[in-house]
Amino acid sequence: MKKIVLGSLVTIFSLACFGSQVFAADEGIQKMFRVYNPNSGEHFYTANNNEKIGLISAGWKDEGVGWNAPKKSKNAVFRVYNPNSGDHHYTTSRDESNNLVKNGWKDEGVGWYSSEIRTYPIYRSYNSNAKAGSHHYSAYQNEIQSLVSKGWKNEGVGWYSLKQGDWEYGTKEIWVPNIVTVIDQPEYTTNDWAYTLYTFPDGKQFKSYHQIGTTEGDAEQQAITDYADKLDSEGKLNNVATRDVYKNVTHPAITHTEDRGSYQIVIDESNIIWK
Template sequence: MKFRSFLLSTIILGSLVVTNATVLAEEIGSSTSETTEVNQMNEVQTTETSASVLTQTTEAVSTTDTVTDTSATNEMATNETAASETPTNENPETAEEITNQLTDGQTITHTHQADLSEFTNGVMARSARVANTSQQAFIDSIASSAQSLANENDLYASVMIAQAIVESGWGKSTLSAAPNYNLFGIKGNYQGQSVTMPTSEYVNGQWITVNAAFRKYPSYKESLQDNAKVLKTTSFQSGVYYYSGAWKSNTKSYKDATAWLTGRYATAPNYGSTLNSVIETYNLTQYDTAKVSTSPMYRLYNRHTGEHLYTLNAGEKDYLPKVGWKYEGIAWQAPNSGQPVYRMYNPYSGDHHYTMAQSEINFLKPLGWRYEGLSFYSGGSKPIYRLFNPNEKTGTHHYTLSASERDFLTPLGWKYEGIGFYGY
């Protein structure tokens, strides 16, 4: 596959016990993710190269991408072939040079030279998929960092992960593997750390093999950070960002982002479709949904007063059973941020009440209720139902994630008051 060489400037970058009330088994949702099986190549040869020397008046940092050549055939999941790595300067005419001018004045040259047929013709063959634990292991090793960086930078984690797969040949190149962790072949040093490796450069009209210093990162995260910086800060005109068409806020889906990268990040006409194939085959869009940090909301029951207590405090959860309370499990998962839910306490009845409404807090205080402050946060898509029992003096309010528990209690005299808040 031949690439056109061109130059650009760049930037670096969860049981209610009321008679026979139902347990909370259904109250705790769980999510599963399926790993799509894929077809594995018998042979993978990765070669690291970098093209061209760029003369700049500003600091120049070159990048080299992994070259991957494969012949794809069906193989069993347990028969994984290790990739061989040999620095070479063969077929130098396939190299393309793209320089990014960052808004901080730094320049980074991205040399894309990957053979995309590995990902379009072999790995992506739907008719002959086989499980590959090493490939999933690579995805797992970068997914968390990619997801966090994508959320911070208005980018698609799916696209970031797919690029890392394509650019580094599944992290099997010497440069991208431990202890170097350089996924995108960026030259120079990182906090004074570098690794010297052979690379091909175009000097005085011909290709030669030279030893060059490449950035050595402490982990994949820092390498992903550099690439995210390129996508966010490359600009050749004040206020105009070269890769803005790949940002989440400017697109409807990841496919819009990969289409924008085609002809810009890499000139290969099938670059976007290759990334799409990788994203679809490995279900990488699961990482585009922001990961929400949650904490378990513990539920306890006092058989003497009939009250249910809800708390995030593990210490409170462990102490109360020692003084007569029954621990009933996790009522739901509460987000660690969102809309605040406050806790009120009635020292005369020993009852607790939870509300998001300041007006309710203001109403209860003159009646003798004590304000105990923030209890937890409301957020998510699962409704927490609120019920009221007018026949009781304590434990008058009940909160549950279970619709069946809600429906069981109403015929027993409980009044359904609607959705109190939300959780996970």
């Protein structure tokens, strides 16, 4: 079950990470990350750091950088996925990828690009007994030879990378916002007049919301007057008790927002520094 989940995650990530456009020349440089699924035996390769992180969090093993690839070139490496086995295959041959798609594999477009300068090969080997991870790709011949000694088939060069070596992205300073809410006046509660309660000798009660100087509560006040006149005409109006009723009213805080951000140093992928 875990194997199916891991494979599904790769497919989900691929929809957002890859397109199908092919460019005319080597442009830029990017690290090609390599991760390993200990459940299926598959190695997976991606230029997308978020995709790599997602797979590692799902149980894949981080194996670092496999090679360096151009960000753009006219030589695309196509990526296809087998939903039945969870396997991925990578090839510069559109005919090969199309043939796999006809046989039920899913076309995931361009995974990355091969260098037009054919100096640094990425070797390809094949294990006919493996259901997933049947192909392995490496910049190192000794790794391929080790697999061949265990029964894998050497399939030569899969594509080409850029210069092998240790490098890192440069950095740049950017403003990172931090929007905070500042309280100018905190929330507070007051005990405000709500209404006046009139209690007549016969026990009948009326609420009056009338406030002097306003028309608010005029209807209730008129009803009280009318009832008082009725009792008075019947000789039953001895005494009317009145009581003011108060209620707690919460007043919301008065606030404003401020950007209390700061300048921070972040990775600049457009700046490659060779060590």
